[in-house]
Amino acid sequence: MEFQKVDGRKARGEKKRRAIVEATLRVIERDGVTGVTHRSVAREAGVPTTAPTYYYATLDDLLIATLLWSAEELCDEMLHVVATGSAREIAQCLAQAVDEHRGRTLAEYELYLLAGRRPELKPAARRWLDLAVELARPADPTGFRAFLAAIDGLLIQGLIADVAPNEAELEPIVSFLIRGRDELTAAPREE
Amino acid sequence: MEFQKVDGRKARGEKKRRAIVEATLRVIERDGVTGVTHRSVAREAGVPTTAPTYYYATLDDLLIATLLWSAEELCDEMLHVVATGSAREIAQCLAQAVDEHRGRTLAEYELYLLAGRRPELKPAARRWLDLAVELARPADPTGFRAFLAAIDGLLIQGLIADVAPNEAELEPIVSFLIRGRDELTAAPREE
DNA sequence: AAACTTATGGAACACTTGTTCAGGTAGTTG
DNA sequence: CAACTACCTGAACAAGTGTTCCATAAGTTT
Incomplete structure (x- = not known):
C-alpha cells in the first residue's frame, strides 16, 4: 500500500x-x-x-534489448579513455579490446552491422560517437572524426590479425591520429 | 580426346x-x-x-567460398583508388560504398566479423590491407596504417549514420588522413 | 483465509533447417 | 548404338526452431 x-x-x-x-x-x-x-x-x-x-515478445526484441544494453555498458567503459586519455592509455585500451575482451568487441561490432540493417538500432550503435564528440569538444571536428573513425578501424582490423596487435604497436598509430583530437582541443574551452 | x-x-x-x-x-x-x-x-x-x-559439402564451405570470392572482387575494385587516388576520388569511392553499394559494403563487413571467428577467413579479409600496403609502399607506415584504419572506420560509421555521408562531407576527412599516405610516399621510389 | 491478479513453465504445434540417398539424366567412350 | 561413368536431383528424415496455450504457482488485497 x-x-x-x-x-x-x-x-x-x-x-x-x-x-x-x-x-x-x-x-x-x-x-x-x-x-x-x-x-x-x-x-x-x-x-x-x-x-x-x-x-x-520476439527474438528480435531480445536481440535489440541485449545490444542496446551492451552498447550502453561499453560506452561507459571506453568513452572517457578515448575522449581524454593519453596515446598510451588509448593504445592500452585498444589492445585489451582485441585481446582479453575480444569476444565482447566482436559482439559490439555485430551490433554495428545489425544497426546497418535495423534503423532502430542506429542511435545505440552511434551513441559512443556522439558522446565522444560532446565530451572532447574538439575545435577541429574534421581531425577528430578521422580519429574516431580510425579507432573503429584499428579495432576491427585488430580482430582479423593473425596475432592481436599489442599496446606497443598501437601507440605510435594512436599518437599520429591523436593530433586531430588535441591539436586544437588544448585551447581553453569556454562554455 | x-x-x-x-x-x-x-x-x-x-x-x-x-x-x-x-x-x-x-x-x-x-x-x-x-x-x-x-x-x-x-x-x-x-x-x-x-x-x-x-x-x-557444408553450409560453412559455401559461406567461405562466397566470402573469399567477394573479397577478391572488391579488392580489385577499390584497391587502386585507395592506394593511389586523390582525396576527392577516395571520398567519392567511400560515398558510393555507403550509398549505392550499401548492401555490398554491409556484406563485406560481415566477412570481417566472420573472419574474427573463423581463422581460415582471416587472410581473405585482410587481403586488401596487405595489397594496399604493397601497392602504395608508404615511407611512413604508421601514418599509412592510420589512414587504412580510418577508411574502415569511415565506412562502418557511414553505414550506421541516419543519412549516408556524401562526398563533400568525406573529402576533408580523407584529406586530413591522406597525409599519412602521401607525405613521404611522394619521394622517388627506386626498385 | 478467500478472492483475485500476475508471473511462470511444460507440453505441443507447425514450420524450417541441414543433410542423406537411391535413382535418373546427360555427356563420353568403345 | 550400346556400355559406361560422372553429375545431378527430388523425396524424405531427424533435429531444431519460434511461438502458442493453458494449468499452476506465487504474490497481493480484501
Missing part, C-alpha cells in the same frame, strides 16, 4: 529479465548473433525454455 | 558453382549472413534445393 512498495512479483521479473539479457550477451560473445535462439539463451541463463519468449 | 577438351559435364558444373556463389552474395547483401540457408540460396540461384549441398 505504501507508494514505494513495488509488487514483489514484478521485482523478481525484472531480475530475470536482466539475467536473460546478460545470458544473451554471453551467447553472442561466444557464438555470434547467429547462435542466439530462445533455447540457447534459456540454457545459458538457466531458465525455462519459454522464459525468453515470455519476457521478449 | 584432345588434351584441351574438358568434360562438358564438369564445365557446366563450374558454371553452376559460380552461379550459386553469386546468388549467395546477393542473399547476404539482402538479408545478411543469417539469411543464408541452402534453400534460400537455391531459390535465389534458381537451382534445385540440394544443389548448394552438392557443390559445397
Whole structure:
C-alpha cells in the first residue's frame, strides 16, 4: 500500500529479465548473433525454455534489448579513455579490446552491422560517437572524426590479425591520429 | 580426346558453382549472413534445393567460398583508388560504398566479423590491407596504417549514420588522413 | 483465509533447417 | 548404338526452431 512498495512479483521479473539479457550477451560473445535462439539463451541463463519468449515478445526484441544494453555498458567503459586519455592509455585500451575482451568487441561490432540493417538500432550503435564528440569538444571536428573513425578501424582490423596487435604497436598509430583530437582541443574551452 | 577438351559435364558444373556463389552474395547483401540457408540460396540461384549441398559439402564451405570470392572482387575494385587516388576520388569511392553499394559494403563487413571467428577467413579479409600496403609502399607506415584504419572506420560509421555521408562531407576527412599516405610516399621510389 | 491478479513453465504445434540417398539424366567412350 | 561413368536431383528424415496455450504457482488485497 505504501507508494514505494513495488509488487514483489514484478521485482523478481525484472531480475530475470536482466539475467536473460546478460545470458544473451554471453551467447553472442561466444557464438555470434547467429547462435542466439530462445533455447540457447534459456540454457545459458538457466531458465525455462519459454522464459525468453515470455519476457521478449520476439527474438528480435531480445536481440535489440541485449545490444542496446551492451552498447550502453561499453560506452561507459571506453568513452572517457578515448575522449581524454593519453596515446598510451588509448593504445592500452585498444589492445585489451582485441585481446582479453575480444569476444565482447566482436559482439559490439555485430551490433554495428545489425544497426546497418535495423534503423532502430542506429542511435545505440552511434551513441559512443556522439558522446565522444560532446565530451572532447574538439575545435577541429574534421581531425577528430578521422580519429574516431580510425579507432573503429584499428579495432576491427585488430580482430582479423593473425596475432592481436599489442599496446606497443598501437601507440605510435594512436599518437599520429591523436593530433586531430588535441591539436586544437588544448585551447581553453569556454562554455 | 584432345588434351584441351574438358568434360562438358564438369564445365557446366563450374558454371553452376559460380552461379550459386553469386546468388549467395546477393542473399547476404539482402538479408545478411543469417539469411543464408541452402534453400534460400537455391531459390535465389534458381537451382534445385540440394544443389548448394552438392557443390559445397557444408553450409560453412559455401559461406567461405562466397566470402573469399567477394573479397577478391572488391579488392580489385577499390584497391587502386585507395592506394593511389586523390582525396576527392577516395571520398567519392567511400560515398558510393555507403550509398549505392550499401548492401555490398554491409556484406563485406560481415566477412570481417566472420573472419574474427573463423581463422581460415582471416587472410581473405585482410587481403586488401596487405595489397594496399604493397601497392602504395608508404615511407611512413604508421601514418599509412592510420589512414587504412580510418577508411574502415569511415565506412562502418557511414553505414550506421541516419543519412549516408556524401562526398563533400568525406573529402576533408580523407584529406586530413591522406597525409599519412602521401607525405613521404611522394619521394622517388627506386626498385 | 478467500478472492483475485500476475508471473511462470511444460507440453505441443507447425514450420524450417541441414543433410542423406537411391535413382535418373546427360555427356563420353568403345 | 550400346556400355559406361560422372553429375545431378527430388523425396524424405531427424533435429531444431519460434511461438502458442493453458494449468499452476506465487504474490497481493480484501
